[in-house]
Amino acid sequence: MMTTPRIPSNMLALAVLALLAESPMHPYEMDFLMRSRGLTEGIKLRRSSLYTVIASLERDELITPVETQREGKRPERTVYAITDVGREKFRGWHRELLRTPAREYPQFMAGLTFLGHLRPEETITLLEERARTLAETVDDWQERLRAARDRMGVPRLYLIEAEYAVATVAAELTWVRDTVAEIRAGTLEWPTFLFGKQAGERAEICPDDREGGEAGA
Numbered sequence: 001m002m003t004t005p006r007i008p009s010n011m012l013a014l015a016v017l018a019l020l021a022e023s024p025m026h027p028y029e030m031d032f033l034m035r036s037r038g039l040t041e042g043i044k045l046r047r048s049s050l051y052t053v054i055a056s057l058e059r060d061e062l063i064t065p066v067e068t069q070r071e072g073k074r075p076e077r078t079v080y081a082i083t084d085v086g087r088e089k090f091r092g093w094h095r096e097l098l099r100t101p102a103r104e105y106p107q108f109m110a111g112l113t114f115l116g117h118l119r120p121e122e123t124i125t126l127l128e129e130r131a132r133t134l135a136e137t138v139d140d141w142q143e144r145l146r147a148a149r150d151r152m153g154v155p156r157l158y159l160i161e162a163e164y165a166v167a168t169v170a171a172e173l174t175w176v177r178d179t180v181a182e183i184r185a186g187t188l189e190w191p192t193f194l195f196g197k198q199a200g201e202r203a204e205i206c207p208d209d210r211e212g213g214e215a216g217a
Contacts, residue, residue, distance in 0.1 A: 010053070011042070011043045011044075012043055012044065012045065012049060012050065012053050013053045013056070013057060014043075014090070014093060014094070014097075015030075015034055015039055015043050016030060016050070016053055016054060016057060016063070017057070017062065017063070017082060017086055017087075017089070017090035017093075018090065018094075019033060019034075020063055020080060020081060020082035020086070021082050021087055021090055024066055024067075024079050024080060024081040025079060025080065026069065026077040026078055026079045026080065027047075027050055027051060027054055027077070027078075027080075028077060030050065031045070031047060031050060037158070038148075038162065041161075041162065041165065042161060042165065054080065057086065058080070061083055061085055061086070062082070062083060062085060062086030062089055062090075063080045063081065063082055063083060063086050064080065064081055064083050065078045065079065065080055065081075066079050066080065066081045067079045108172075116190065116191045120183050120190050123183060124180055124183050124184065127176050127179060127180050127183075128180060130176055131173060131176045131177055131180065134169055134172060134173040134176065135173055137169050138166060138169050138170050138173060141162060141165065141166045141169070142166060144162070145159060145162055145163065145166065148162075
């Protein structure tokens with residue numbers, strides 16, 4: 001009895017299904033193609049994780065072994081192919097990724113949430129450091145894109161995810177620089193209750209609440 005496959009839950013599984021949708025191959029080929037195509041810029045790849053994902057996809061009958069190869073004294077390599085069920089799951093998952101914005105929780109947003117716990121001058125220093133790193137990243141990726149297009153002749157369709165990554169980082173860089181300018185100009189209001197008290201003294205965030213508490217005591 002065939003079990004109902006689970007939809008893969010990580011991008012490495014998506015990459016494996018995508019590669020096998022092109023042609024059957026063994027894990028070494030998958031690893032090589034992911035690295036040579038630059039897929040590891042957006043997908044975390046470890047050899048151990050790759051084999052774990054392959055085992056999971058095989059268990060769910062999304063892929064299946066089709067042959068075993070041996071070259072010289074090298075260990076045997078199992079060649080996998082995508083199943084009809086796996087191809088359908090890949091197509092549905094791929095379309096969903098393009099169609100529906102996902103709610104993500106980047107670490108930078110968490111840092112911004114508690115920005116008021118830092119003094120403005122320290123925040124400026126930290127954000128300027130981030131801006132320098134972002135600018136270097138944009139310059140590096142743009143150079144790599146130019147090399148891929150002009151020197152290697154890679155079609156733009158196969159670089160589209162890198163273009164998106166550059167555009168995303170460039171947009172963040174613009175926002176960080178604009179925010180630094182606001183802090184310097186004093187137009188971004190900053191809380192004072194965290195820094196105007198003696199150590200251990202309770203901050204008076206809402207005087208009305210304090211008075212109500214005293215009246216009810």
